[in-house]
Amino acid sequence: MDKLAELLTVKPRLFEPGEPLFWNDPxxxxxxxxxxxxxxxxAASRRPEIIDNIVKHLLDSGVLTPEMKLLDLGCGPGLYxxxxxxxxxxxTGIDISERSIDYAKKHAAExxxxxxxxxxxxxxxxxxxxxxxxxxxxxELCVFPDSxxxxxxxxxxxxxxxxxxxxxxxxxxxxxxxxGLKNRWYFSQGGFWYPERHLVLEQxxxxxxxxxxxxxxxxxxxxxxKVYRNWFRDxxxxxxxxxxxxxxxxxxxVWNDLTGAEFSEDGDWIGxxxxxx
Ligand SMILES: C[S@@+](CC[C@H](N)C(=O)[O-])C[C@H]1O[C@@H](n2cnc3c(N)ncnc32)[C@H](O)[C@@H]1O
Numbered sequence: 001m002d003k004l005a006e007l008l009t010v011k012p013r014l015f016e017p018g019e020p021l022f023w024n025d026p027x028x029x030x031x032x033x034x035x036x037x038x039x040x041x042x043a044a045s046r047r048p049e050i051i052d053n054i055v056k057h058l059l060d061s062g063v064l065t066p067e068m069k070l071l072d073l074g075c076g077p078g079l080y081x082x083x084x085x086x087x088x089x090x091x092t093g094i095d096i097s098e099r100s101i102d103y104a105k106k107h108a109a110e111x112x113x114x115x116x117x118x119x120x121x122x123x124x125x126x127x128x129x130x131x132x133x134x135x136x137x138x139x140e141l142c143v144f145p146d147s148x149x150x151x152x153x154x155x156x157x158x159x160x161x162x163x164x165x166x167x168x169x170x171x172x173x174x175x176x177x178x179x180g181l182k183n184r185w186y187f188s189q190g191g192f193w194y195p196e197r198h199l200v201l202e203q204x205x206x207x208x209x210x211x212x213x214x215x216x217x218x219x220x221x222x223x224x225x226k227v228y229r230n231w232f233r234d235x236x237x238x239x240x241x242x243x244x245x246x247x248x249x250x251x252x253x254v255w256n257d258l259t260g261a262e263f264s265e266d267g268d269w270i271g272x273x274x275x276x277x
Contacts, residue, residue: 003225007218011205014212015145018229029099031192036077045079055083057260063165063273064089068132071159073122074140078104085113092116127159134159136168142232153247160276166249167273169258173234175268176213194221249274
């Protein structure tokens with residue numbers, strides 16, 4: 001069977017990888033940075049007013065305090081890092097996207113903000129007991145299979161000081177079901193996925209017994225057929241509590257999101273503050 005026919009007829013295995021480059025792809029990262037910085041939608045980062053509310057809530061609730069040492073995992077172009085830094089928090093930001101980190105470094109320098117940015121895979125971090133807080137915002141923990149998620153939790157646990165907090169948000173099945181399975185195609189003269197003429201076939205797959213979801217994008221272009229796979233593992237309060245407890249964290253706060261909205265079982269997101277035991 002040729003590649004396209006197979007892609008269109010076979011349901012991918014759980015977390016079967018697509019193209020190796022996504023966040024750091026030289027072309028895709030251009031559109032991604034533009035999306036992060038676009039204040040009118042929530043595609044790559046949340047809108048500025050929501051980011052402001054999250055930062056305000058984390059400070060007002062005392063979860064974060066000035067002078068803390070904070071690590072921002074997957075900091076993107078530094079939208080949260082800069083706001084944290086302005087409150088007197090000492091921020092280190094890690095991201096795999098060279099384009100986002102270059103932007104973040106330049107913007108911080110122009111704004112007179114002292115933030116340490118590192119362009120690297122967070123699976124390669126090697127901190128021991130250095131941070132009072134680690135944040136990972138906008139659902140990044142959901143994109144990994146359980147074994148990789150646990151590896152990242154172990155690295156995060158090790159990076160924190162005793163009693164340090166891990167602040168993050170994750171999606172629920174409610175969020176996924178509202179979005180619905182992708183199922184459309186379009187022709188483009190050049191766009192997000194590829195700079196020249198190409199065809200995009202979007203297809204969604206549901207793995208309900210594993211709480212896993214796939215948004216698949218098949219891109220047919222002059223280089224051939226490429227497949228991009230965005231995997232998501234969704235959580236409930238119970239399922240994430242077990243994962244955190246196994247990783248050596250206890251839960252301090254559970255909200256509907258990181259702006260501090262009251263938790264409800266049928267919310268779209270879960271915002272969590274977990275403490276290193
Ligand atoms: C959904 S975006 C969120 C960005 C930022 N937290 C925000 O909300 O504005 C996820 C970020 O994680 C980064 N990322 C993904 N995988 C990564 C990895 N393995 N190591 C470091 N950064 C990664 C991406 O480049 C991207 O900037």
